[in-house]
Amino acid sequence: MRENLRGLLLFLAAGCVGPGQAGAGGGLFLPPVPREEPQTVRDPFRASGAGSAAPRPPGLAGVGVTEAVIRGIVRVRPPPGAEPEPDSPAWAILESLAGEGFVAAPGDGLLDGVLGRIEAGGVVFWLAGDPDRPVYRPLAPPAGPEEER
Secondary structure, rough: OOOHHHHHHHHHHHHHOOOOOOOOOOOOOOOOOOOOOOOOOOOOOOHHHHOOOOOOOOHHHHOOOOOOOOEEEEEEOOOOOOOOOOOOOOOEEEEOOOHHHEEEEEOOOOOOOOEEEEEEOOOEEEOOOOOEEEEEEOHHHHHHHOOOO
């Protein structure tokens, strides 16, 4: 009895897994399954335009918010003896991953966002697809001897 059951199981397994005795048309019971290419899934932790293969525009418009390194903040110096204005004009000095430097003011567009405001220790960006959630990027520490080019 065990031999008959074992033989039946082997027969069924051979028909389901391989071509079996039915010939080259597939298994005895299951038709061949067509293979599909895997779908590409967007990483939710990366900006929507980051890492895409599309050519980027030149200049600041080709730098992503998460790729920009804040190297400095420039403010207008008040005349001697005058009180500094809290809303005085300011510019941020940004660096791309390629080492290009840019001077940006509030309202300037990047690849996937807009420079919103410049604070004392960093810059606030608004992402193009999610304007309700600002991204704060602090000032980068000064370059050391190993980082200099």
